[in-house]
Amino acid sequence: MDAQKSIKVECLTQDEAINLFKKKVGESTLCSHPDIPKLAEIAAKECKGLPLALITIGRAMAGMGDHVFPVLKFSYDSLQNGTLRSCFLYLAVFQEDYVIIDNDLINLWIGEGFLDEFDNLHEARNQGHNIIEHLKVACLFESDEDNQIKKHDVIRDMALWLTSDYCGNKNKVVVEDGTLEAQQILK
Structure with missing residues (x-):
């Protein structure tokens, strides 16, 4: 894949990262267990503001119970x-x-x-x-x-x-x- 233009993607701030992650996880997953919001924050911090990691892990977490179990x-x-x-x-x-x-x-x-x-x-x-x-x-x-x-x-x-x-x-x-x-x- 050849890129015509390079765009620098900045990492998100801590609050932006947590908000994006929670958005991708979804409200129903966040509310399904009292520990999940805290785990979502920990996972978002581990992604260090990288949007692709936040979106990928958030989507995976959203479907965990329905697909993994x-x-x-x-x-x-x-x-x-x-x-x-x-x-x-x-x-x-x-x-x-x-x-x-x-x-x-x-x-x-x-x-x-x-x-x-x-x-x-x-x-x-x-x-x-x-x-x-x-x-x-x-x-x-x-x-x-x-x-x-x-x-x-x-x-x-x-x-x-x-x-x-x-x-x-x-x-x-x-x-x-x-x-x-x-x-x-x-x-």
Whole structure:
């Protein structure tokens, strides 16, 4: 592509950048979660006033829930059984960036009754470790060498989306923000 004339594009001021970004994200996305306006400001600052970056990232963010979650849901749908799915969805009860030791998580799964088909605790714990490996292979959470598990914020949001009205009223996990309490609602 040959340009006939060069035009210098100036970066936007901080306020102009935030306004452009919010315009591209859209009001419905900005209002969909209380954290999104602050995240939009952070993203706009990271773009350092570059209009093309602001427009591209803003448009991508605008369609995230509608487009990203159904694509990510494929990983969830590909899980082999209901136990794997229940164990994955249970991770939504933890706050964003919460790190949990794998054995603690397995004990919670046992307490919730997800691993009831086993005759003894040793077999249930082995199955819990197998589930963790399956979920890692499916890229549904991250773990490190210290046996700590963390779910990416987008994956947690997808889990919350899956347990919302999208999936109807069966086996919903209710999460109270700021606590680690959960309950199953069976209808």
